Amino acid sequence: MKSIRYLAFLWISTLLACSNPEQPAEIKAPQTPQKTPQQTSKQTQIDHAKDYHSFANPDVVKVSHIDLDLTADFDKKQLIGTATLTYQKVDEQGKTLILDTRGLTILEVTSGNTPVAFELQKEVPNLGSALHITLPEQGNQVSISYHTSKDASGAQWLTPEQTAGKQYPFLFTQAQAVHARSFIPLQDSPQVRVTYTATIRTPKELLAVMSAANDPVTPRDGVYEFNMPQPIPSYLIALAIGDLHFKAMGERTGVYAEPSILDAAASEFEDTESMLEATEKTYGPYSWDRYDLLILPPSFPFGGMENPRLSFITPTVIAGDKSLVSLIAHELAHSWSGNTVTNATWRDLWLNEGFTTYLTYRIMEMIYGTDRYNMEAVLGYQDLQADIAALPENDEILAIDLRGRNPDDVFSNIPYEKGALFLREIEQKVGRDNFDKFLLEYFNHFAFKSITTDQFVSYLDQTLLTTYADVLDKERIHQWIFEPGIPDGAPMPESDAFSKVDTVRDAWLEGSLSAKQINTQDWTVHQWLYFLNNMPQKLNDMQLVELDSTFQLTASKNNEIAHSWLLIAVKNEYKPAYERLYSYLVGIGRNKLVKPLYRELAKTVEGKAFAKRAFEEAKPGYHPLTVHANQGFVE
The missing domain is CATH 2.60.40.1730 (tricorn interacting facor f3 domain)
Structure with missing residues (x-):
């Protein structure tokens, strides 16, 4: 299910992500409070081969x-x-x-x-x-x-x-x-x-x-x-x-969409064929004949869904500048990790999404370079930190216990970003070329099979843990998969482009630099997201007006930037943005973008009343999953 957090992130606050393959600058301890590691007795009681969310009897x-x-x-x-x-x-x-x-x-x-x-x-x-x-x-x-x-x-x-x-x-x-x-x-x-x-x-x-x-x-x-x-x-x-109508983007790639958005979609995603070819060179031949995209109406609840041969895609990533196409890389990567090698139960989702998020970063670096990769990796890491801070400990475990729960509860940044971070650590320890060789063999070994976490751990034990016993150990692997939080010493991506953003944001907050003096001419969407997402929780009215009037944030056409700004507006009750906020909630059904806004609005009486009005108008056009995910905020 598949975004870059593009599926249905239930807890995330925004953004894309992408990991840092090119031997990230250095290994540092994460800036996340650590919790006591534990593998509960409940985990050990799980029948790993049983799907607790199906009545079916495939064993018979x-x-x-x-x-x-x-x-x-x-x-x-x-x-x-x-x-x-x-x-x-x-x-x-x-x-x-x-x-x-x-x-x-x-x-x-x-x-x-x-x-x-x-x-x-x-x-x-x-x-x-x-x-x-x-x-x-x-x-x-x-x-x-x-x-x-x-x-x-x-x-x-x-x-x-x-x-x-x-x-x-x-x-x-x-x-x-x-x-x-x-x-x-x-x-x-x-x-x-x-x-x-x-x-x-x-x-x-x-x-x-x-x-x-x-x-x-x-x-x-x-x-x-x-x-x-x-x-x-x-x-x-x-x-x-x-x-629906079709337009080719390459020999094996094309896009289906309604006529009014067909050309824009084909132009936005024209690099899909290059992504496909680059992935094949490293991870083996594409197994599914064609790879086409279907652009859905804006009510689609996820960023994308990796349906084989035809990924379903939200129109909210058509930004006009290819700034959000990491979503396409993510859904394409699922053709190897997820569609070809699949999680056997929803406890094992991280085998789909962690591997796919890792591959997404690698694909983005291949096509768009290391700088963009580093920026998206930092944004993804911050998303992960936000979930670690918000989720109960048992939901921070890669091999999550979902018994007695709605399996849709598995979707957070944990299987995506924590899973990718785990794989990046292995890559750094054994070397990129060696890890790529392992992944190629892994995809071939389990091709068109569904496997459990325990089967993966056994395979890892027989391969990398044997070959690289000097740098890998079972206890560390166990900590990543079966214990909450981010292990001490985990990779932490960095970006020079974001360091510059930190400098100007700090100067603006201190009052030594006006918004008009900030040179944003060459900023990427990722720098804008980093600029906004790392603002203090509270800004004063003058600061909000200055930002909005200088950068026209309320009127932003980029759905990710608009989301980040509207979240700031809600936290600070910046009413000039509320007309846009209302139309945004009514016009988009993607959970990643609307759920954090509903959650924040629900924290005040006035905000909850506003959210309820928007939700009631939007509800007929929302997908059932979006209705289910947000209903509690307006009741």
Whole structure:
């Protein structure tokens, strides 16, 4: 799920990130209060092979392929049709196939033309309802006729008014973490990988695309065929339908978007092909044929989602200057770390996101140079520090205990930034070339498999810990993965470009330099973010007016800069920015950008009332995940 914190960061305050591969300047102790290391007895009791967020029984009967035939009914806001599941018995004595569902209406289950007995169990919070299917005596397929709920947690139906073009409706799905079960009855666990085909029927004026092989020149006839030949976990099955058009960016890359933003998106992300080629040179061939982007309406709750062959992308990163394209590098990197080698349970998410965040930094350095890499690394580190300060200790552990919780709770900067920092430390200790060789072998060894944290630790023990026993030790590895906080002596990225920003910010705060005397002509977006995000919690009215009038911050067109400024405005009740704040909250559904604003507004009575008004207006256009994440701030 995938941002750069681009998925759904639930606790972060802003920004992009990127790690510091080029042998970061030096190793320093992090400026974060350390907490007592501990691995709780609860952690040791976890069954590492068990997915606590799925009813499925793949240890008895395992689904290997899905054939979908679905009609998108925009009037009813339902997907209607059949899912035919091909399975194998792992246990020859198995009599029942157990699937995950949420809010689905199951009409019939058949094998061939013969009805099959089934039972839909009572709904369980965070998990949905188990579907028990009695296996037929012969064959290895069952067909399930069903339709979705109009309130399916993994699907968002947008009216024409909620799209860029304002003429046609739009549908997109978002399956991570456990929302695929809301639009397909299946074994909704990342440890179960399936191939799939699909026939999607739509109004003829609309185009359907999926996380599968898409034909850029397919006729717009209302019936679309798809094939995903590589086995993928359920959370990577994705569908979108709308007034979509295609523009190529390279031999293997292109972008789908509504006509009004197609050219801007293609221009913004034109370096995608170069990113793809650079990643292949270091980490091996791209395994998925094409890599295209789909630009979604602004209600998309994440920065991006790494759906294979077709990453889903928020329009909030179209800044006009390529300043936010680390998101594209992140989603592309998932093609190796996440899509090819996948976390087996949501406890293991850091295996997806920590590796991908590390790769993101490396890709950004390859394409845009070390200076940009260093700046993004510092911003990412500051995001991590903010989460370390805000989260309970048990949520600071890479191999987090999520039993009894909503698996969406796993999304914070911990699996992303702490995971990447851990890998960067290993890189520094064994050397970059050696670590790159390890990653290439790791991706090949576990290709198209889903693995647990414990399997990774075992692999590390057999490889790097054996070869580089003089610089790596098990106790340190254990501390990184199973204990809270950032270990003492962890890498801390630095940037000379930010040192200059610190100097002028300090001078301005002291009153020895006016805002007009600050030369920002050559500042990058990252320097602006660093400038704003490291302001004191409180500024006086004169300071706020001076900053805004000099730099036109309230009117900023860059969504990241606007976010940072609006957060300052809320903390200081700077009312001239509140009209923009209101339109920002109503117009964007990306959780990374809106949640910190709602959280801050909710700290005062007046702010909470303001937040409630904005939320009620925005709610019809928000994705269910965004509604769920912010509802508590306005109640």
